[in-house]
Amino acid sequence: MTMTNQKPFIAGNWKLFLTSSEAVELVSTLQEINHEFEEAQMVVIPPFTALCDVHITLQGSSIQIGGQNVYWEEQGAYTGEISALMLKDVGCTYVIIGHSERRQYFGETNATVKKRIKAALSHDLTPIFCIGESLEEREKGETIHKVQTQISEGLEGFNEDTVQKIIIAYEPIWAIGTGLTATPEQAQEVHGFIRNELSEKYGNETGSCAIILYGGSVKPANTFSLLKEKDINGALVGGASLKAESFIEIAKEAIKAYKEK
Ligand code: 13P
Numbered sequence: 677m678t679m680t681n682q683k684p685f686i687a688g689n690w691k692l693f694l695t696s697s698e699a700v701e702l703v704s705t706l707q708e709i710n711h712e713f714e715e716a717q718m719v720v721i722p723p724f725t726a727l728c729d730v731h732i733t734l735q736g737s738s739i740q741i742g743g744q745n746v747y748w749e750e751q752g753a754y755t756g757e758i759s760a761l762m763l764k765d766v767g768c769t770y771v772i773i774g775h776s777e778r779r780q781y782f783g784e785t786n787a788t789v790k791k792r793i794k795a796a797l798s799h800d801l802t803p804i805f806c807i808g809e810s811l812e813e814r815e816k817g818e819t820i821h822k823v824q825t826q827i828s829e830g831l832e833g834f835n836e837d838t839v840q841k842i843i844i845a846y847e848p849i850w851a852i853g854t855g856l857t858a859t860p861e862q863a864q865e866v867h868g869f870i871r872n873e874l875s876e877k878y879g880n881e882t883g884s885c886a887i888i889l890y891g892g893s894v895k896p897a898n899t900f901s902l903l904k905e906k907d908i909n910g911a912l913v914g915g916a917s918l919k920a921e922s923f924i925e926i927a928k929e930a931i932k933a934y935k936e937k
Contacts, residue, residue: 684927688719697729699729706920742768744771789826793830797842804843839882848862860904887910888908890911899926911930
């Protein structure tokens with residue numbers, strides 16, 4: 677199965693923000709004006725505690741839901757963890773895996789990323805697999821090497837069919853929550869590399885159909901120029917997805933950019 681990228685893919689990662697009632701209020705607003713961004717694939721990724729209520733609020737909507745992380749065991753004595761089965765149960769179709777904040781603060785490694793991706797896929801959850809370099813790595817000219825290693829270790833042993841079910845999000849760590857965005861050229865360079873790498877390792881179809889998102893200080897003002905780039909298929913938005921107004925503007929800018937591609 678390959679995914680299509682006819683529509684821009686806009687996902688809002690709400691991180692450790694919003695209570696359940698705040699999350700419901702936000703998705704209710706999005707839902708009301710859903711028709712304004714029908715031409716984008718919209719996904720909201722609330723904290724675990726809000727998933728159930730958000731799912732109920734979004735019944736029948738085209739806006740989809742994701743989890744922010746997943747443990748690789750389905751059930752057991754793993755206090756504090758959430759499994760793919762549980763995410764499915766509350767309506768998730770996507771899950772973020774290997775976000776740099778998980779890597780930085782919670783000891784996530786490429787090896788654990790791989791286990792989580794496998795667990796997600798075994799329950800038909802689409803992984804949004806995050807990769808990206810730190811400022812120090814960029815300054816030392818190690819960006820491509822870093823991203824290449826994350827791909828080869830995170831996807832180690834996977835075949836073409838499996839890789840075709842995975843969305844990749846390139847999120848340069850230095851651009852996350854800092855207000856610094858990669859320029860469209862900087863982002864395109866890495867996205868182009870990722871697509872080529874996927875083509876080389878998993879065949880042309882895998883590379884050409886891959887959905888590759890950009891994340892890191894995406895806001896309405898920079899969405900158009902980023903999404904116009906050939907290999908950028910959407911955005912993984914943090915801060916600007918917490919307000920309906922800016923999230924909707926981002927979707928509209930993305931749709932505009934896609935029309936002009
Ligand atoms: P910001 O958009 O707040 O920089 O966050 C990006 C991000 O980490 C999305 O996963």
